[in-house]
Amino acid sequence: MQSSAEQLVAEFLREYRASGTYLRGHVARLAELASSQDDQVAESATRVLFASLVEPLADSFDPVAVTLYNRAFAQIVQICRRNPAALLLDERLNRFGLQSEEHLIARAESLRVVSDLSAHNELARSLQRVIILSRITLGADVAITSVIIERIKRNFPLAEIVLAGGSKAAQLFGGDPKVSFKEIGYSRAGTTIARLLTWINLLECVRELTDGLNPAEYLIVDPDTRLTQLGLLPITGASEKPQWVTSSGHHRVTTMSEWSGYLFFPSREYGSATSQSLAELTSAWLDQAFGETVTT
Incomplete structure (x- = not known):
């Protein structure tokens, strides 16, 4: 067979x-x-x-x-x-x-179009929790997830950061007092259906972590993880579109994927024409998404 x-x-x-x-x-x-x-x-x-x-x-x-x-x-x-x-x-x-x-x-x-979170200054005032999904493999978590965590800490210092993934991710980032963990197992040895059903557990995890929060109060960062089968399976919808009051007093809705509380890193093709490392590309993507330039 x-x-x-x-x-x-x-x-x-x-x-x-x-x-x-x-x-x-x-x-x-x-x-x-x-x-x-x-x-x-x-x-x-x-x-x-x-x-x-x-x-x-x-x-x-x-x-x-x-x-x-x-x-x-x-x-x-x-x-x-x-x-x-x-x-x-x-x-x-x-x-x-x-x-x-x-x-x-x-x-x-x-999802192949980079989301625009250049309005993150407004978002920072309301954001209470950022859920970052693990890449599952240790090497990818070192190269990609670690860069995302540091940027989130910088841009949203008041928000709680939760890393969702396996025990290896918890061990890798366990020394960071700013990061808490939600364990989600993903078997790389099970059947296709068993792997797909891991997504059900992820949905339940996200539901628990966002319970009681409105869409302006949480952000989910998907670094192209196998938990969502590389973004193919959704986590949030875009039916609720929160508004923020700008310094001028006007309301605006960001263009963050029509704001679904979800940010996706197209890691399999972002900067594919360059020779930059995954960590450098992750940083460049975050620069583009947040409309800033951060020296790393």
């Missing part, structure tokens, strides 16, 4: 690279294997799916690969959500108005 999944991935990538043809049937078959009711089949196919397709696309640092990932993984999610074991996944996605593959793709594509 593993060789069959490997063959599907190899043929899919070979054809796409050669002609740009998207072999939809191959992705569908991969998703079916990865969501099989036979755990052995599902786990085997999931290992191939992530190791040979998902992770190489995520690590390629290429805008074309981002487009392909969004398309392929949206199709995979759409197939998996029909599985009886994924009823909660389907229900929660429907609550966000994401009924179709096209909805998932459109939302993911919208």
Whole structure:
């Protein structure tokens, strides 16, 4: 079964690279294997799916690969959500108005535009809590998450900072008195559906951490984490749009993704034409998002 999944991935990538043809049937078959009711089949196919397709696309640092990932993984999610074991996944996605593959793709594509939080001076006066999602892997948390934490501490000194992730993230940042932790496990050895259902736990975590806060009082920072499957799965909606009073007395709504309380770092393509390190690119992205230049 593993060789069959490997063959599907190899043929899919070979054809796409050669002609740009998207072999939809191959992705569908991969998703079916990865969501099989036979755990052995599902786990085997999931290992191939992530190791040979998902992770190489995520690590390629290429805008074309981002487009392909969004398309392929949206199709995979759409197939998996029909599985009886994924009823909660389907229900929660429907609550966000994401009924179709096209909805998932459109939302993911919208995140590729850097959000504008240049009005963060107004936000700083109302923001009570910033939830930063871990990148799961230790190396990425060192290179990316640590830079985000330091900038949030600088720009929002009065806000509570909560890092959501695994125990390794808690150990890495445990010496920082400004950071508290909310543990969310993400198994890199489970089936595709099991990995997707981690998102349900994340939603519950976010609900708890934002309970009693209005949208102007919290910010969620997603550094392109596997917890949201690289931004493909939503955390907040944009139905509530808070207003801030500027120094001139006028109300304004920021353009922060129509303000959903959510900030996404498109790490797989931001600055892809440069030779900067991930830490440098993270800092540059924060500069752009906050409309400032901070020397690091």
